[in-house]
Every structure is written in structure tokens, then in C-alpha cells.
Amino acid sequence: xxxxxxxxLAPTSVDEALAALAEAGDDAKVMAGGQSLxxxxxxxxxxPEKVVDLGRIEELRGIREEGDAVVIGAMAPYSEVVKDxxxxxxxxxxxxxxxxxxxxxxxxxxxxxxxxxxxxxxxDVGAPVLALDAELVIRGQGGERTVAAADFFRDLFETAxxxxxxxxxxxxxxxxxWVSHYEKFVRVSHQWSIVGVAAALxxxxxxxxxxxxxxxxxxxTPLRARSVEEALVGRSASDLGDACDTAxxxxxxxxxxxxxxxxxxxxxxxLTRRAVTTALGG
Numbered sequence: 211x212x213x214x215x216x217x218x219l220a221p222t223s224v225d226e227a228l229a230a231l232a233e234a235g236d237d238a239k240v241m242a243g244g245q246s247l248x249x250x251x252x253x254x255x256x257x258p259e260k261v262v263d264l265g266r267i268e269e270l271r272g273i274r275e276e277g278d279a280v281v282i283g284a285m286a287p288y289s290e291v292v293k294d295x296x297x298x299x300x301x302x303x304x305x306x307x308x309x310x311x312x313x314x315x316x317x318x319x320x321x322x323x324x325x326x327x328x329x330x331x332x333x334d335v336g337a338p339v340l341a342l343d344a345e346l347v348i349r350g351q352g353g354e355r356t357v358a359a360a361d362f363f364r365d366l367f368e369t370a371x372x373x374x375x376x377x378x379x380x381x382x383x384x385x386x387x388w389v390s391h392y393e394k395f396v397r398v399s400h401q402w403s404i405v406g407v408a409a410a411l412x413x414x415x416x417x418x419x420x421x422x423x424x425x426x427x428x429x430x431t432p433l434r435a436r437s438v439e440e441a442l443v444g445r446s447a448s449d450l451g452d453a454c455d456t457a458x459x460x461x462x463x464x465x466x467x468x469x470x471x472x473x474x475x476x477x478x479x480x481l482t483r484r485a486v487t488t489a490l491g492g
Contacts, residue, residue, distance in 0.1 A: 213251035217260045224269060224378060227262055228351050231374045234260045240376065241265075242285060242324025245316050270323070270378060273297060279345075282380045284323025289314070291322055301382045303390035303410045307338040310394045310406075323377045326362070329369050329431070331464075332402040336363060336432035337424030338392060341408045344382045350375040363431035388412045393485035394426070395477055397468065403427050404468045405477040407435075407457070409485040411442070418442045423486070428461040428478055435459075438482055447490045450483065457482035 221227040231238055237259035241247050244263075250256050264270055270285035273294045280300045282291060288308045291297055297305045304322075311317055311325075311334050325335040326346065344359045348371055357370045364370060371377050390410040394403050406426030412419045421442035423435040437460075441453035458475035465471045 214254055214257040216251075216258055218263065219260055220263045220266050222266045222268075224267060224349060224376060227264060227267060227376060228349070228374065230260070230262050231376075232351055234262070236373070238262055240327075242327070243287065243320040244324075245312075245320040246324065246328045246330070264376070275300075276381070278384050279381045280384060282322055282382065284326075284377045284379055285321050286323070288317035288320050288322065292317065300384040300386050301342055302388070303338045303342060303385070303392060303408055304335075304382065306390060307334045307392040307394075307406075307408055310334050310392060310403075313400050322380060326380070327369055327371050327377050329363055329367050330402070331366065331430055331432065332404075332427040334392070334394065334403055334406055334426060337406060337426040338408040338410075339380065339382070339424075340432045340434060341410055341422040341424035342382050342385060343422070344380050346370070346377055347379040347381065348372075348375050349378045354378075356381070360434070366430040385410055385412075388420075389489045389491070391485045391489040393481045393488065395481055405463070405474050405481055407478065407481040407485040409482070409489050411447075411486065411489055413447050413490070416447050418445050418447055421486075423457070423482060425457070425461065425478060425482075428458065428463045428474060430462070433461060435478075435482060442486065450486060454483040454486060455479055 239258040241263045271283045280296050340359045346357045346362045362370045388410045392408050394406040403426045408424040410422045421439040423438045425433040435457045437456040458478040463471045463474035
């Protein structure tokens with residue numbers, strides 16, 4: 211299907227993009243990599259009067275080190291995040307999750323920032339960003355603000371990015387010596403996650419000193435498995451016991467053609483143990 215007609219804008223600066231959004235109001239859609247927006251436009255599920263393409267804004271690209279954090283530009287494509295040495299050294303969990311996103315063609319075009327703002331609960335980026343305690347930098351014409359990942363995801367396809375604002379960067383605290391793994395369950399290759407688990411652990415002397423566990427597609431937003439994190443701390447890395455059994459507690463997974471809510475709860479427990487065990491080298 212052919213999209214409805216719209217005016218295409220391609221600003222070259224954040225200020226120019228914000229001005230275009232302010233002028234258009236509700237009649238505009240922002241396009242990052244376009245891997246989620248373009249199918250929606252083709253199916254005419256949305257028919258904006260204007261599309262503001264961020265692809266020419268260089269200040270939204272790049273990955274850099276700032277003190278104790280790695281800063282990823284919102285328009286950094288998946289393919290760059292996967293191979294970037296700073297990400298692989300200091301935020302390996304994100305690189306591992308991004309490697310599981312769709313196929314190489316989509317990873318070449320899709321962006322981390324676009325996926326976060328789209329906020330599909332089955333997407334693979336939200337859970338690791340949440341687990342790594344990232345901060346999201348949001349800019350509007352009134353200035354810049356920083357939102358913790360825990361406060362960024364509001365509801366299904368809804369985030370803290372307000373009307374007329376843009377996500378400009380993702381700041382991830384360094385997890386340099388942590389071990390991690392992203393475990394994703396799908397029925398066919400390149401599918402959206404039926405359930406996914408992002409696990410990062412800091413181990414000292416064979417004992418788990420800190421644990422971060424994020425869940426994909428177990429609710430309307432990415433979630434933290436807080437009870438699992440608490441149960442893992444102090445455990446021997448070689449004996450997890452029942453620490454992963456509460457992974458589904460407090461979740462509200464969907465029921466659809468891929469599986470009902472109880473099936474997803476079962477998967478969450480199994481995949482959490484698998485993710486933690488793999489991260490620990492098991």
C-alpha cells in the first residue's frame with residue numbers, strides 16, 4: 211500500500227528539527243531509522259501531514275566516552291552500537307541485545323534512539339537500557355532534561371518524550387567488568403521477542419556482588435526483575451538455587467497468538483536462569 215501524501219522535512223540541526231515540530235504540532239511524525247514508522251505509513255495506520263527526518267543531524271550520531279559513562283547518540287544505528295569498542299567494553303549487555311534485533315539490513319538502518327521512543331514492549335533495546343540504569347537526554351525548545359530509564363517508559367508505546375521534544379542521547383554508566391547476556395525466545399528467526407531477558411552481573415571472588423535483570427515483553431513496558439536481583443546478590447556464581455524463580459512476579463504479560471500470559475511467565479523464569487547462567491560462563 212502507498213502512504214498518504216505528506217510533506218517531508220530533513221533538518222540538519224536539532225534546533226531546526228524542534229522548530230519544525232513546534233510549527234507542525236500534532237500533524238507531524240518524527241522519523242529516526244524509519245524501520246517502525248515506514249510500515250505504519252504504508253499501511254495507513256497513521257497519516258501525518260509532515261514527516262521530520264532526523265537522518266541528516268550529525269550531532270545526534272556518534273558514540274563517545276564521558277567520564278564514567280558511555281554516551282550514545284540517539285541516531286546511532288544498531289550496526290554501529292554492536293561493533294563499537296566502547297559499548298562492547300563498558301556496556302556489553304546492550305551490544306548483545308542489539309545483535310538479536312531483526313536482521314543485518316534493519317540493524318544497518320534502525321537506531322537505538324528510535325527504538326526507545328517507539329517503546330514497543332517486544333523490542334530488544336528497552337530491557338538492557340533499563341537494566342544498565344541508563345539516563346535518557348531529552349531536548350525541547352525550552353531546554354534539555356535528563357530522565358532515568360526507570361522513569362522513561364510510561365506505558366504501551368508511550369515515553370517521557372513529550373510533544374515537540376526529541377530524544378538526543380543515551381547515557382549508560384560504565385559496567386566495565388560486569389558479565390552479561392541477553393536471552394531471547396522466538397519461534398522464527400528475526401521475530402520480535404516473545405520474551406527476552408537482559409542480565410548483567412558483577413562478580414567478586416566467585417560471589418555475585420551486584421545484579422541487574424531486565425525483562426522484555428512481560429508488560430506494557432520493559433521491566434526490572436527486582437526480586438531476582440535481590441535474590442542473586444550474595445549467591446555463589448556456581449549455585450544459583452531458586453534465585454531466578456520469581457522472575458515473573460509482578461509482571462503483566464500479554465496473551466496473543468505467540469502464547470498466553472502463563473506461558474510467558476514460565477518462559478521468563480526459564481530464560482532468566484538461562485541468561486544468568488550464560489553470563490556467568492555456564
